[in-house]
Amino acid sequence: MYNYERFESEVRSYCRSFPTVFCKAKDHLLWDIEGKEYIDFFAGAGALNYGHNNSFLKEKLIEYIVGDGITHSLDMATMAKETFLGKFYEVILAPRRMNYKIMFPGPTGTNTVESALKIARKVTGRTSVISFTNAFHGMSLGSLSMTANPGKRRGAGVPLEYCIRMPYDRFLGDSESSLAFMRKFLxxxxxxxxxxxAMILETVQGEGGLNAASFYWLREVEKIGRELGILLIIDDVQAGCGRTGTFFSFEPAGIQPDIICLSKLISGYGLPMSLTLIKPEYDIWSPGEHNGTFRGNNAAFVTAAAALTYWEDRTFQEQIQQKAERVHRKLTQMIADYPELRGEVRGRGLMQGIACGVDGLAENICKSAFRRGVILETSGPRDEVVKLLPPLTITEEVLDQGLQVLEESIQECLNNELHVA
Incomplete structure (x- = not known):
């Protein structure tokens, strides 16, 4: 770790949580330079839905590279982009009767959020945007202004403006309270x-603590927006692309956002890529009005198109939901068996975790799990949530192994707490 400490900026973070040097990865496993094997319940902060070096996606990518396919093209037309656009429409949009124009705003999640904010302001002629308590939307100035985390916001160095903060579902105790608050103020x-x-929200707040909005609350928020002419932006950067069980996290609620932000998961292979889906009537950009050098990552188009094969029928979705139920049962059993956790199961799909009512406990559990060979991270405003983001393709056998290690880590940390007490 000498070179990292000597040369890399102090801003580095994940390598502090996982203090080893990784050298190889495949599917749901990682290996470090000492040869130690880890079960990955982190999956690149959710970017690796289909695991590390997915064989099918890798084959398509190698074939493209060996054939001297276009790598960099700004936003020029390429066959890789053509193929992706056609498959995304046929596999995702058309079966769901969704009509959106597809924008490539840049390579990251914050790029898609920035573009969504800009087009909403351009369409309406208004400046402020509603965001919600415990939200996380990105680290560039526009998206950071929508983010609630004070530690992230402090890094801006300038005032973060044009955001109206509203209470997320159950922030005030129940759904009706937050809805009544919003209606009254608006x-x-x-x-x-x-x-x-506009209003921008995550249906499951990943960094904010795995707070999952009820489908009722989502429908009522959409209704408020429709009544007042406020556009609805769904940030599906972490919760989308199957992470919560359906391709779009909002599908079970039956809502139709005006703008949808996708990134992180969409390339399928961990390659930088993001999309902004815009209802056609709001696609009023002038050519080049939102621009960028890396709007056309052709390697990512190739793996993203290949990844959509998983969604050609309902089999994969059903498998995710079965694994999610398995995780939920096990986590529910853990909080029942270990009341000292003062735990609460949060999240949806394969984006679940345990919120711990004891300060510092979640972080210690994740450290213990890492020593035992499972990679987990915390989330929430106080890092109080043990967060599970395994690859969607993980086998049930390995999923159970990882959950067993989590339970052993809980036992160890609670024993240490009792010993200290």
Whole structure:
């Protein structure tokens, strides 16, 4: 680790949580330079839905590279882009009767959020945007202004403006309280709030603590927006592309967002790529009005198109949901068996975890799991949630092995707590 400590910026973070040097990865496993094997319940912060070096995706990528396919093309037309656009429409949009224009805003999640904010403001002529408590939307200035985490916001160095913060589902105790709060502030002329351009939300707040909005709350938020002419942006950067069980996380709620942000998971192989889906009537960009050198990652188009093969029928979706139920049962059993956790199961799909009511416990559990060969991270405003993001392709056998290690780590940490007490 000498070179990292000597040369790399102090801003590095994940390598502090996982203090080893990784050298190889395949499917749901990682190996470090000492030859130690790890079960990956982190999956590149959810970017590796189909595992590390997925054989099918890798074959398509190698074939493209060996054939001297276009690698960099700005936003010029290429066969790789053509193939992806056609398959995304045929496999994802058409079966769901969804009509959106597809924008390639840049390679990262914050790029798609920035483009969504810009087009919402351009369409409405209004400036402010509603974001919600515990939200995380990115690290560039526009998306950071929508982010609630104070530690992330401090890094901006300038005032973060044009955001109206509203309570997320159950932040005030129940769904009706947060909805009533929003309606009152938006409709009462004495609130001092100008009508915003849009509202942006995650259906499951990944970094915010795995808070999962109820489908009722999502439908009511959409209804409020429709009544007042406020566009709805769904940030599906972490919760989308199958992570919660359906391709789009909002599908079970039956809502139709005006703008959808996808990244992180969409390339399937961990390659940088993002999409902004815009209802056609709102696609009023002038050519080049939102631009960027890396809007056309052709290698990512290749793996993204190949990954959509998993979604050609319902088999893969059903497998995810079965594994999610397995995880939920096991986590529920853990909080029942270990009341000292003061635990709560949160999340949806293969984006679940345990919120611990004891300060510092979640972080210690993740450290213990790492020593035992399972990679987990924490989330939440106090790092109070043990967060599970295994590859969607993980086998049930290895999933169970990882969950067993998690339980052993819980036992170890609780024993240490009792010993200290």
């Amino acid at each position: 409709q009462d002329k004495g609130s001092g709030i100008d009508l915003p351009a």
